[in-house]
Amino acid sequence: MKRWRAILGNTAAVATLAILLTTPFLYGWFQKGVAALDLRIDPQYTGGEVARVIQREGYQVVVRKPVPRRTPLQRVDPFVQMTWTPAAKLPAQVSDEIDLDGDGRPDLLVTFDTTHLKLDVTPRNAGYRAVRCSGVVSFSELIARVNDGIVVRVPLR
Amino acid sequence: MPERTLRAAPRSWGKSLLLTLPILLWSLLMFSRAAMQPGRAPKLAAAVTLLLMAALFFQMVRTFETHRWRRYFFVALGFLFPIGFIWDLVALRGSMSIPVERMLSGDTPFCFIVIPMMIVPAALLGTIVFPGSVLATASNPHAISAMVALWLVATLLLGKGWCSYGCFFGGIEEGFAAVAKKPRIKKLDARLRWMPWAVLATVVLLTAALLEPVYCTWLCPFKAVTEYLQVRSFETAFQAGIFAVLFLGLVVVLPLVTKKRTQCSFLCPFGAFQSLFNKTSAFDVRIDRSKCQPCVLCEKACPTLSIGAESLESGKPRLSCMKCGACVDACVRGAVVWHIKGTPVGTSAERARLMHLYSAWGFAVLFGGGIIANTLAKLFGLLV
Numbered sequence: 001m002k003r004w005r006a007i008l009g010n011t012a013a014v015a016t017l018a019i020l021l022t023t024p025f026l027y028g029w030f031q032k033g034v035a036a037l038d039l040r041i042d043p044q045y046t047g048g049e050v051a052r053v054i055q056r057e058g059y060q061v062v063v064r065k066p067v068p069r070r071t072p073l074q075r076v077d078p079f080v081q082m083t084w085t086p087a088a089k090l091p092a093q094v095s096d097e098i099d100l101d102g103d104g105r106p107d108l109l110v111t112f113d114t115t116h117l118k119l120d121v122t123p124r125n126a127g128y129r130a131v132r133c134s135g136v137v138s139f140s141e142l143i144a145r146v147n148d149g150i151v152v153r154v155p156l157r
Numbered sequence: 158m159p160e161r162t163l164r165a166a167p168r169s170w171g172k173s174l175l176l177t178l179p180i181l182l183w184s185l186l187m188f189s190r191a192a193m194q195p196g197r198a199p200k201l202a203a204a205v206t207l208l209l210m211a212a213l214f215f216q217m218v219r220t221f222e223t224h225r226w227r228r229y230f231f232v233a234l235g236f237l238f239p240i241g242f243i244w245d246l247v248a249l250r251g252s253m254s255i256p257v258e259r260m261l262s263g264d265t266p267f268c269f270i271v272i273p274m275m276i277v278p279a280a281l282l283g284t285i286v287f288p289g290s291v292l293a294t295a296s297n298p299h300a301i302s303a304m305v306a307l308w309l310v311a312t313l314l315l316g317k318g319w320c321s322y323g324c325f326f327g328g329i330e331e332g333f334a335a336v337a338k339k340p341r342i343k344k345l346d347a348r349l350r351w352m353p354w355a356v357l358a359t360v361v362l363l364t365a366a367l368l369e370p371v372y373c374t375w376l377c378p379f380k381a382v383t384e385y386l387q388v389r390s391f392e393t394a395f396q397a398g399i400f401a402v403l404f405l406g407l408v409v410v411l412p413l414v415t416k417k418r419t420q421c422s423f424l425c426p427f428g429a430f431q432s433l434f435n436k437t438s439a440f441d442v443r444i445d446r447s448k449c450q451p452c453v454l455c456e457k458a459c460p461t462l463s464i465g466a467e468s469l470e471s472g473k474p475r476l477s478c479m480k481c482g483a484c485v486d487a488c489v490r491g492a493v494v495w496h497i498k499g500t501p502v503g504t505s506a507e508r509a510r511l512m513h514l515y516s517a518w519g520f521a522v523l524f525g526g527g528i529i530a531n532t533l534a535k536l537f538g539l540l541v
Binding site (some may be wrong): 005006007008009010012013014015016017019020021023024027030033034035037038039040041042043044045047057068070071072073074075076081121136137142144145146147151 | 183186256257258260262263275277278282283284285286287288289290291292300301302303305306307309310311315316365367368369390405438439440486497498499500501509512513515516517523538
């Protein structure tokens with residue numbers, strides 16, 4: 001028994017060295033293996049899955065699915081995210097009525113100025129909160145320039 | 158193979174060179190890509206790092222001492238990592254602080270300390286509660302999948318050896334711990350060693366409950382020398398203050414006066430988590446009770462309170478042992494030895510040490526060596 005344990009131990013020691021030496025060459029595979037777990041970045045950072053894209057003249061509004069509260073202690077309030085893109089093609093003052101759920105009726109009136117990022121959101125639906133802010137108030141209430149777009153997050157009721 | 162004792166003469170130059178040859182070849186292979194980059198600075202940096210890694214390994218082989226030489230690499234890694242990291246941040250976004258806008262676009266570089274915190278939300282919700290990218294992007298090369306893959310391999314094989322050969326943060330406090338000749342505070346309450354476990358349990362539960370990386374947001378001392386959330390409110394200012402105080406206290410002042418890695422011993426939840434993987438590693442450190450006359454030199458030398466009276470009784474250090482080799486180097490009777498699990502303690506200890514060193518140093522060249530070479534290339538770029 002002792003002999004077998006020693007053989008196993010020595011085999012594991014040699015295997016350790018062998019695996020570490022092959023790591024740089026198999027690294028891409030290891031990485032793909034981790035990526036294949038299909039884990040996603042939490043929607044409080046990404047804004048959630050894309051629900052629909054609304055085409056406007058010269059630009060588009062990417063509407064994402066609402067991000068609900070998932071634990072009772074979560075500090076980020078539920079919100080919905082919209083992205084106006086490309087930012088360069090937006091007029092100085094944007095005023096859009098947005099149908100978030102695709103029922104044909106507008107849910108929000110979103111107005112902002114693209115230079116100073118001053119946001120004014122008037123809900124047309126009781127499920128959303130009114131917002132009047134500039135920049136980032138919290139993860140659920142903000143207007144920010146992100147990459148090539150302007151991101152707006154509106155808290156849910 | 159000669160076993161190390163107080164009187165062991167250094168290994169011959171020829172044998173030491175021969176035993177260093179595999180690491181030299183490995184280093185050549187690892188740094189060849191850096192040497193092919195345009196400009197003289199990357200080539201020079203690769204050459205300097207290669208020589209450093211090979212020379213230190215040679216000394217470990219020749220003198221039979223591990224910790225003493227490993228520490229030069231580890232401290233260099235600890236101090237060069239923040240320089241290179243901050244350099245990149247400033248080049249990329251002009252500041253060490255990360256604004257929310259960057260977090261929304263997934264541009265936060267991933268840090269391995271998040272790993273234990275992300276497991277519960279990933280298992281329950283399938284999401285990673287960290288504002289990074291799963292795959293590398295142009296604006297965020299520090300992808301989650303890359304770091305997790307590397308961590309997983311190194312951890313399963315080296316266990317808590319990660320904290321001695323891979324953790325660039327540990328190098329900073331090890332550097333400060335090496336400054337004083339003698340500790341000013343000699344007696345530390347051994348019960349404090351449970352603190353990282355308490356912090357680990359707390360941050361794992363709170364992260365699952367709040368769905369935010371609590372340790373990174375509130376407690377990580379190394380935010381002071383890497384990146385932190387842009388100060389836009391009282392809360393973010395308070396967080397930045399906590400980072401600075403913890404860094405000064407646990408990473409600078411306490412290591413200076415205790416000669417211990419106090420952040421690792423009393424706070425780091427990742428270190429506690431890594432301890433669990435000591436079970437999967439083929440190597441460990443043992444105390445040969447037939448040779449041990451409890452002089453407690455090993456206990457005094459251990460930077461993480463991993464040896465106590467019960468270790469001397471059982472012949473095993475505590476689970477938190479990070480295989481730095483300080484206790485083995487300190488033992489004048491050759492009673493504290495490297496060991497391959499399953500084999501009898503004390504027989505072929507030098508072979509066990511070399512086997513462990515080839516694996517651990519191979520990883521150090523791959524991971525830490527790359528970081529050192531990258532930062533040196535930036536610094537040399539200022540000169541040549």
